[in-house]
Amino acid sequence: MLNHVLGEDETRLAVLSGERLLQVDIQVMILPTFNQLVATPEVKLLHEHGHDNIYHPDGKLNVRGPPTFLFMQTNKRCNLRCGHCTFWKLDDDDRARYLSWDMKMEILDEFKEIGGQTLVTCGGEPMLDVDDYFRLCTEAKARGLKMFSVVNGTKIKTIERAERMVSGGPTEITVSVDSHVEKIHDRVRGVRGSFKMAVSALRLMIEARRKMLAVGLCKCGQSHESHLVVNGYCVPKDGSCRCQSYSSRAVPKIYAMTIVCERNYRDLDRFYDFVLNDIGADKLKLNIMQPTFGQVTPSGDEFFETEQVKDPENLAKVINECNDKYKLGINGEWLRQVKMYFSSIAAGKTAKLGWLSPNGTDEPICNTYDRNIMLDVYGKAQLCFADDYGGMNVEKPGDLRKFWYEFSPPIRDKMLTCTRYCGISHSVRRESATIRRPSES
DSSP states (O other): OOOOOOOEEEEEEEETOOOEEEEEEEEEESSHHHHHHHHHHHHHHHHTTTTOOEEETTEEEOOOOSSSSEEEEEOSOOSSOOOBOGGGGGGOGGGGGOOHHHHHHHHHHHHHHHTTTEEEEESSSSGEEEEEEHHHHHHHHHHTTTEEEEEETOOOOOOHHHHHHHHHHHOOOEEEOSSSSSSHHHHHSSSTHHHHHHOOOOOHHHHHHHHHHHHOOOOOOOOOTTEETTTTEEETSSSOOOOOOSSSOOEEEEEEEEEEEETGGGHHHHHHIEEEEEEESEEEEEOOSSSSSSSTTTTHHHHHHHHSSSSSHHHHHHHHHHHHHTTBBBBBHHHHHHHHHHHHHHHHTGGGGGGSSSSOSSOBBBBBGGEEEEEEETTTESSSSSTTTTEEEETTTTTHHHIIIIIIIHHHHHHOOOGGGGGGGGTTTSSBBOOOEEEOG
């Protein structure tokens, strides 16, 4: 019996567990919408215990909870030539077909209404359209959403741009850096000088954030003598604030993220020291390499074949040593899955085929279907970046909700056993690389 009092009306829910139909009495308030029902502590608890198919007197509800992340693609072009990606071969010549700005705002509203938490802007390189980039940041935060962004750093060249990033940009800013060695980064990213630009962008933003913390900013992003920054949050001295923009904001987290591959993993110790102690970033995020993004050709995937880690045990040893030295809080289950991932690639012996490989990981390691909506520039919503499972065009108000709660349940059932190599990606993997520290809760 699960009985948590929220109101005075009792509703009987039936939970299908295996082949047994369990009757569960739950006292719940009258809830006018489906989303309010699935957001109740009772239903969340049932889902956490593996009960996904819940029956209400009005019909079956497939409960996964609301999405956490909305990945919104804003363009398709990039100014680097990364070996693990093909966006630099694309363009935005068909921009007239892209989602309108008004429709993007409708989607943000709906994402917030159904319980979404974080907008992730992606491309291409999203900062190539810099005005739209900051406009989207403003609109997301005005709705109470977090805003995450991964950029290559090439458009953060001045302290003024860095100050705009930390005061009016994303709540979490990640810059791609693939080594502390310039020639390694530049070779991976395909453009000479890209290392200097990425590192400079990080240093400029960290300096801008230091100045921001020293001055104190109110929640509208403007400096006021009546406000202080305490533990990263804007706190008015008199307990009030006239600003009506959005809730008291934390200063942004500033991260570096690397593609972990054969070329760079052995020197992760010095790389961590460079990012954490020399640059002063908050974290070095590890994104395990996958087949080349966007490349599905019979000619093969040379980068993936060449750069897969050949000795997973040694990789784990290096990461564990860094964990001990830098107190990273590495998640042991994630590290086990990383070893399994590279061992699976080696056993399959088809790495050269990239995404066309008939093989996959020995076990499913992805749960994007539980938390992510990927929305491309045209408005097609999917549960992952791959096209294997199809998607739905979001064309009018209500479509995002329909996609998540009505269109996607049968796709989720298929994805439960998916073992594609992309399951190791930082965006979709089930296990986080690090265990959240109490201070990060």
